[in-house]
Amino acid sequence: MKLLPKILIISILLLAIGINPSCDKQEYVPYVYVNVQxxxxxxxxxALKTPGNYIYVDGGYKGIVVACTYPDEFVAFDRACPHHPKTKDAVLSVDSTGLFLECPICGSKFNLYDGSLVSGPSKYTPLQYTTDYQGSTLYIYNSYY
Known part of the structure; x- marks a missing residue:
């Protein structure tokens, strides 16, 4: 009979641990419809005619940074820091080298040309938008598969 209270206590502890939200739970960038030309x-x-250059444009959750990677090839990322996207001033900016996106709040640094994490506490990469260059128009939009 002494075994039953121990099993009950262990079960309650395991249940409490399972229900407790994780500190590492990702806070997603809120969905915002994007359709930019x-x-x-x-x-x-x-500036987008030259590989290595970038511009900031309105749109997305906290703005969009668009970079030319090769002639007629582009990438576009939301400027919300993926580590804490809802924090007011957590807006990614291109650093002085022109190679990285950096968050002024947490210091996370990402490669401007592929979004990969270079350093910092973020476990996630910036939200990338689809780019499609047709004729003389660059289309930037959300796409979910």
């Missing part, structure tokens, strides 16, 4: 031949977007 840019025109690299126009002066406002002409």
């Amino acid at each position: 840019l025109y690299p031949d126009m002066p406002a977007h002409s």
Whole structure:
């Protein structure tokens, strides 16, 4: 009969541990419909004609950074830091080297051209948007599979 209280206590502890939310639970970037059209031949977007250049544009959750990786090839990321996307000032910016996105709050650093984590506490990469270059128009949009 002394075994029953021990089993009950252990069961309650295991249940409590299983229900307790994890500190490592990802906080996702909130969904925002994205459908942006840019025109690299126009002066406002002409930086995108040269590989290695980038621009910031409105859209997404906290803005979008668009970079030219190769001639006529582009990447686009939401500027919300994936480590804590809902924190007000956690907005990614391109650092002085022009190679990395960096969060001013947590210091997480990501490769601008593929979004991979370089350093910092984030366990996640920035939200990437689909890019499609057709003719003289660059389309940036959400795509979920």
